[in-house]
Amino acid sequence: MLLQRTLSKSNKTDLYLDLVELASGLLLVGFLWTHMLFVATILISQETFNGLSEFLDKYYLSYIGIPFIIVVALFHFVIAGRRIPTRIQEQRIVWRHAKMLRHTDTWTWVFQAITGMAILVLASIHVWMVVTGWPIRDFTSAQRMESFWWFYLILLIVGEYHAGFGLYRQFVKWGWFPRKPIGYITKVITAIILVLGLAAMFVFVQLGGAL
């Protein structure tokens, strides 16, 4: 029995942290997928894209949504990030362990931590670019995509990867559905969103010169 462990034990912090990780994660996946569907409206027409953006502006949805998502993302970063081994020796153990085990879900978790870090940096740059280039219209997006398509390609892949596997892992942990089908479903949705994102990117880059 250790004094510091005994006195700090048996509270509900660990439960709350787990629930906040779950709730913030679900919110962010919901946001990301909605965001990508909104972006994909460019596939229908430029008017639809602009119309949707104006609608979100008119009812202040962008002005509430963006700061809210930033706060949720920061919470998620700190709380889900508590799982990441921070000591060098722990890092060595985990990497050796993953290489030894050659186990898919262990590797996807290693990449989950890496993509999480990448998103923190890349999404911050993305938000900065969008907010300083406000409002969001077909021409502002097309310009961004034309100049920074490689940046957005990376962000799209790491973002969708993190969201897809994150959702899968939460379902696995809480056991609401069997593991194999839920893995399949999250992969299919991720693939659809990726295709939509890539298609929208392609259209924007095409538009880039025309606008």
Next chain:
Amino acid sequence: MADRELTFEIFRYNPQKPEVKPYLQTYKLKETTGMTIFVALNQIREEQDPSLMFDFVCRAAICGSCAMVINGRPRLACKTLTKTLPARIKLFPLPVFKLIGDLSVDTGTWFRHMSLKTEAWVHTSKTFDPKAQEERMDNETALKIYEAERCIECGCCIAGCATANIRDEFLGAAGINRVARFMLDPRDERTPAEYFEVVGSEEGAFGCMGLMACDDNCPMELPLQMQLAFVRRKMASIGIGYKPGKGIKLA
């Protein structure tokens, strides 16, 4: 297949002789029909190197003593046929557990600690009456308990768990499965709050990151994902309504 010559690379280290650093030793062996890693190791020890340390008792996947890392995966030596492996086979002792020497580890101390921590016995206020008829239990409950009881305590789930590899206090799938077994048992009179004290923390249900190496590597194919999720859901629903006692301030 039976004509293959197998090359074993085996981890050698004796904590009693720390001056000899850990190294890999190579042994060659002719494969025979139906050969398991257990058979191969015994043959190596008998014919080539009597100093090689490894554990076994039952050679029938019941005792759980012969678990080791076989080509990167935690497996039972007695249940792993060499024909399922390439000709080069690498053997390591299980991580997490105390190393006795070479492939032999002490899982007993870990499991005893886990049993004490989870208080793995039926908590009842009833006094046992040897003359009374045994209380009946419906078949469904009995089968559910039996499913969890099939654990042979080999330690493969713990060795495969990334969390258990870096967090000493984590109970792992074996520990959480044990708690699930008592939660299912109607004879156990522990209150929800008492269970929460045992596993409602990062040392228990909330320490699991969902990597499922336990589920994928259990030699007994226990439904560990569902057991972990069951305890996690249960702990969440208990925990939300649970009021812990006031803490003591240090200053």
